[in-house]
Amino acid sequence: MSVQIKRRADYMPPAFAISTVDLHITLHPTETRVFSSLRIKRQGSHQDALVLDGDNLPVNKTSIDGIELSRKSDNSPGYVLDESSLTIPVESDEFTLEIETTIAPSRNKALEGLYLSGGAYCTQCEAEGFRRITFFMDRPDVLSVYTVTVVGDTSFPMLLSNGNPIDKGQLTNGQHFVKWHDPHPKPCYLFALVAGDFDMLSDTFTTASGKEVALELYVDKGKQGQGTFALESLKRAMKWDEEVFGLEYDLDIYMIVAVDFFNMGAMENKGLNVFNSKFVLADQNTATDDDFFNVEAVIAHEYFHNWTGNRVTCRDWFQLSLKEGLTVFRDQQFSADMTSELSNRIKHVRVMREHQFAEDASAMSHPIRPDEVIEMNNFYTVTVYDKGAEVIRMFHTLLGPDGFRKGMDEYFKRHDGQAVTCDDFVSAMQSATSLDLSQFARWYSQSGTPIISVKQSKLDDGKHTITLSQHTPATSEQSEKHPLYMPIKMEVMDEDGVQYTDNEAIINDGMVILDKESVSFTIDAPNKTLTPVVLGNFSAPAKVNNELPTTSLLTIFKYGKDAFNRWDAMQSIYNRCISELERAPGEAIDNDIWAGIREAIVREQDNVELLGECLVIPSFETLCQSRTSINVQTLSAARKAFCSQFAQHLESSLLDVFNSIESAPYAYNQNAVNQRRCKNVVLAHLARLPQHESLVIKQFEQADNMTDTLGALRCAQFCQRDTFDSLMAKFEQKWSNDPLVLDKWFALHATQASKDIFATITMLCEHPQFTMSNPNRVRSVIGSFAFYNSEMFHALDGSGYKFVTDYLLKLDTLNPQVAARIVTPLTQWQGFAVEHQTLMKEQLGRLLNHKGLSKDVFEKVSKSLAYGAD
Ligand code: B3K
Ligand code: ZN
Numbered sequence: 054m055s056v057q058i059k060r061r062a063d064y065m066p067p068a069f070a071i072s073t074v075d076l077h078i079t080l081h082p083t084e085t086r087v088f089s090s091l092r093i094k095r096q097g098s099h100q101d102a103l104v105l106d107g108d109n110l111p112v113n114k115t116s117i118d119g120i121e122l123s124r125k126s127d128n129s130p131g132y133v134l135d136e137s138s139l140t141i142p143v144e145s146d147e148f149t150l151e152i153e154t155t156i157a158p159s160r161n162k163a164l165e166g167l168y169l170s171g172g173a174y175c176t177q178c179e180a181e182g183f184r185r186i187t188f189f190m191d192r193p194d195v196l197s198v199y200t201v202t203v204v205g206d207t208s209f210p211m212l213l214s215n216g217n218p219i220d221k222g223q224l225t226n227g228q229h230f231v232k233w234h235d236p237h238p239k240p241c242y243l244f245a246l247v248a249g250d251f252d253m254l255s256d257t258f259t260t261a262s263g264k265e266v267a268l269e270l271y272v273d274k275g276k277q278g279q280g281t282f283a284l285e286s287l288k289r290a291m292k293w294d295e296e297v298f299g300l301e302y303d304l305d306i307y308m309i310v311a312v313d314f315f316n317m318g319a320m321e322n323k324g325l326n327v328f329n330s331k332f333v334l335a336d337q338n339t340a341t342d343d344d345f346f347n348v349e350a351v352i353a354h355e356y357f358h359n360w361t362g363n364r365v366t367c368r369d370w371f372q373l374s375l376k377e378g379l380t381v382f383r384d385q386q387f388s389a390d391m392t393s394e395l396s397n398r399i400k401h402v403r404v405m406r407e408h409q410f411a412e413d414a415s416a417m418s419h420p421i422r423p424d425e426v427i428e429m430n431n432f433y434t435v436t437v438y439d440k441g442a443e444v445i446r447m448f449h450t451l452l453g454p455d456g457f458r459k460g461m462d463e464y465f466k467r468h469d470g471q472a473v474t475c476d477d478f479v480s481a482m483q484s485a486t487s488l489d490l491s492q493f494a495r496w497y498s499q500s501g502t503p504i505i506s507v508k509q510s511k512l513d514d515g516k517h518t519i520t521l522s523q524h525t526p527a528t529s530e531q532s533e534k535h536p537l538y539m540p541i542k543m544e545v546m547d548e549d550g551v552q553y554t555d556n557e558a559i560i561n562d563g564m565v566i567l568d569k570e571s572v573s574f575t576i577d578a579p580n581k582t583l584t585p586v587v588l589g590n591f592s593a594p595a596k597v598n599n600e601l602p603t604t605s606l607l608t609i610f611k612y613g614k615d616a617f618n619r620w621d622a623m624q625s626i627y628n629r630c631i632s633e634l635e636r637a638p639g640e641a642i643d644n645d646i647w648a649g650i651r652e653a654i655v656r657e658q659d660n661v662e663l664l665g666e667c668l669v670i671p672s673f674e675t676l677c678q679s680r681t682s683i684n685v686q687t688l689s690a691a692r693k694a695f696c697s698q699f700a701q702h703l704e705s706s707l708l709d710v711f712n713s714i715e716s717a718p719y720a721y722n723q724n725a726v727n728q729r730r731c732k733n734v735v736l737a738h739l740a741r742l743p744q745h746e747s748l749v750i751k752q753f754e755q756a757d758n759m760t761d762t763l764g765a766l767r768c769a770q771f772c773q774r775d776t777f778d779s780l781m782a783k784f785e786q787k788w789s790n791d792p793l794v795l796d797k798w799f800a801l802h803a804t805q806a807s808k809d810i811f812a813t814i815t816m817l818c819e820h821p822q823f824t825m826s827n828p829n830r831v832r833s834v835i836g837s838f839a840f841y842n843s844e845m846f847h848a849l850d851g852s853g854y855k856f857v858t859d860y861l862l863k864l865d866t867l868n869p870q871v872a873a874r875i876v877t878p879l880t881q882w883q884g885f886a887v888e889h890q891t892l893m894k895e896q897l898g899r900l901l902n903h904k905g906l907s908k909d910v911f912e913k914v915s916k917s918l919a920y921g922a923d
Pocket of ligand 2: 354358376380
């Protein structure tokens with residue numbers, strides 16, 4: 054297979070600028086006609102031909118300034134067309150190019166470009182989908198003003214595109230049209246078109262400067278009631294961005310459309326966001342608290358892109374984190390303000406530890422600003438997004454909220470309306486601080502997860518020396534690593550909880566700057582045992598190697614100032630206990646530990662938020678990140694054994710907590726969310742004891758909301774098989790017509806660690822609501838199995854790996870983007886024991902040898918197999 058590697062270092066400014074784009078699109082399932090008229094100007098003095106991207110598009114007709122062009126032949130000049138580009142020799146420096154092409158949206162199953170699915174036409178252009186609609190310079194640094202006329206059958210009453218509607222009317226032959234104009238120059242990846250028959254919810258928002266904006270939310274017919282929360286979330290996001298960043302919306306209308314067939318969460322097209330319906334539709338019967346949270350967060354994320362992404366965009370796709378890391382940070386801050394800082398921080402740190410650390414340890418490791426890419430869609434990663442957001446968070450920590458705001462204001466002042474780089478962002482931030490950010494900028498170019506080690510020594514004179522050192526292990530694509538600049542939040546306490554942060558090395562309310570291989574400082578505390586908490590609140594995206602004894606971890610839990618640090622200490626205790634059970638299966642965990650946890654439960658009984666989080670045992674995936682040569686069966690068995698001892702030893706305390714939380718009628722607010730969360734976490738422990746199965750059944754039968762229903766169903770996974778089966782059957786019967794709800798049921802089945810899992814998955818794939826062409830269904834069945842059913846996916850007969858591979862081979866021909874996502878767990882073989890590795894690589898080999906493999910899957914599989922080869 055011949056693939057082209059694109060390199061960041063090869064960036065060249067565009068040879069031509071396209072100031073205006075006029076599109077006239079006549080929709081038809083198999084013959085949509087796309088006519089485009091482009092005003093083009095040569096940039097600089099060169100005589101190069103104009104090269105436009107076009108992905109397997111025909112040229113029906115093309116002209117320059119009204120003069121028709123023909124295809125180049127042996128005896129006449131003309132344009133050259135191949136499967137990926139159109140090259141047009143041009144003499145003038147400024148001209149109008151017209152091109153007409155034809156596409157077939159109903160045959161587009163990759164859901165990139167223009168597609169017709171679930172009865173609606175819809176586009177997805179980021180990263181490089183516009184070239185599947187028409188010929189264009191499909192790169193983010195070509196900014197143009199768009200005017201778009203959409204023509205469609207009247208059976209598609211809504212014809213939407215970016216900007217403001219400026220004309221509409223009936224045509225002959227049962228068609229109508231709407232014309233849109235977007236005054237803001239934008240890159241083509243922000244182009245959007247949607248046509249369909251929807252229910253619409255509408256509202257208005259008055260901006261801080263008094264402008265009224267029309268808000269319109271389009272959902273499938275009959276789903277109007279499930280759109281209210283999304284619309285309210287949008288208004289909260291608009292207000293928050295004005296208050297926190299002084300950023301106002303800039304068009305007369307903001308539209309959001311929810312569709313069922315979508316490759317990812319949502320897309321921030323200018324003035325016309327397209328959403329996966331999963332992140333729009335929510336009511337108490339169908340959505341869990343987590344769903345409500347996600348709807349609000351994703352609505353806000355896409356809205357925030359209007360400034361960080363759309364008004365200031367990326368120069369090239371290597372700069373993706375410029376908009377994504379920053380926008381994720383902004384949505385995280387928003388969510389923390391709307392809900393709770395603590396649970397948000399825990400949520401995001403879990404993502405880092407479960408998924409980003411895993412990516413960094415694999416062959417797909419890359420800096421938040423990658424250097425090389427084969428398929429850009431493969432780089433919408435946890436590294437670019439979530440680690441990218443952690444880097445922005447460090448700016449925020451270092452500069453403080455006011456300094457950060459000053460830097461952001463400067464960023465918009467300098468770059469509004471431009472396509473810029475991560476360096477431009479750093480330089481705007483630099484203007485707002487006296488700190489020297491040059492070493493800090495290394496976070497953009499260096500990949501890998503740094504490990505911070507903590508050493509403590511007691512000196513004779515009652516002083517203690519604490520040394521923090523850093524080391525970043527080599528990653529697949531980068532062997533040489535340098536020290537990073539890290540803000541390390543710290544607490545130092547003695548056995549009675551007295552804090553020792555009054556030290557010159559510790560600045561800004563408990564922060565140490567680690568910018569060299571190591572830094573040391575001394576603390577005067579005669580006759581005391583000191584416990585340092587390093588990387589408080591996860592102040593840098595790193596791992597910590599701090600061999601504290603369990604008693605110290607319990608001290609942190611008891612006396613820590615910061616709730617996050619207390620939660621983290623508890624996680625370390627659980628991790629440690631599970632390690633012990635891996636080493637000595639069947640051993641009983643020390644009674645002191647149970648006593649410590651029991652005491653903690655009693656003490657925190659009224660703090661249900663922290664308590665709920667502290668009673669969650671680290672996931673299998675998180676545990677993997679602090680282990681090497683993992684034998685899945687051993688680790689799984691140790692985790693299970695720990696959970697079961699946990700339930701047995703803490704039964705009465707857990708029951709007390711369970712009984713102390715009263716069930717109230719459903720409301721989505723933070724207090725109620727905390728209570729439901731804590732109750733469901735506790736129930737999951739109790740469900741492992743047969744005598745409490747009835748609690749699970751009772752909750753399932755009596756729940757008035759999806760959080761508790763699903764909570765009970767999850768717990769039923771630990772009950773007797775019959776109980777699980779019967780509750781699952783009731784659930785299916787009730788929700789058989791609602792595929793979004795059924796996705797939860799699919800996922801629960803797919804993560805069940807049962808011997809007959811493949812029969813179950815086959816049954817799921819044959820379910821009337823399942824279709825391989827819908828990414829949500831595929832993710833809930835095959836994705837859940839590969840990512841979260843560790844025991845069966847990693848079965849030592851290789852059946853799990855083979856099953857996923859067989860499926861991916863089929864899926865790849867339809868939807869390479871989704872296939873390339875789901876292949877991830879198979880490519881992350883490095884952490885596992887050699888028996889697993891061999892079997893995983895065998896399946897990767899099958900994929901690699903498959904003729905016609907997409908470049909999406911090829912990139913990940915080939916890199917994975919090459920890992921460590923030289
Ligand atoms: N910018 C889009 C993601 C596009 C993914 C392309 N494969 C959604 C977001 O991050 O807001
Ligand atoms: Zn985004």
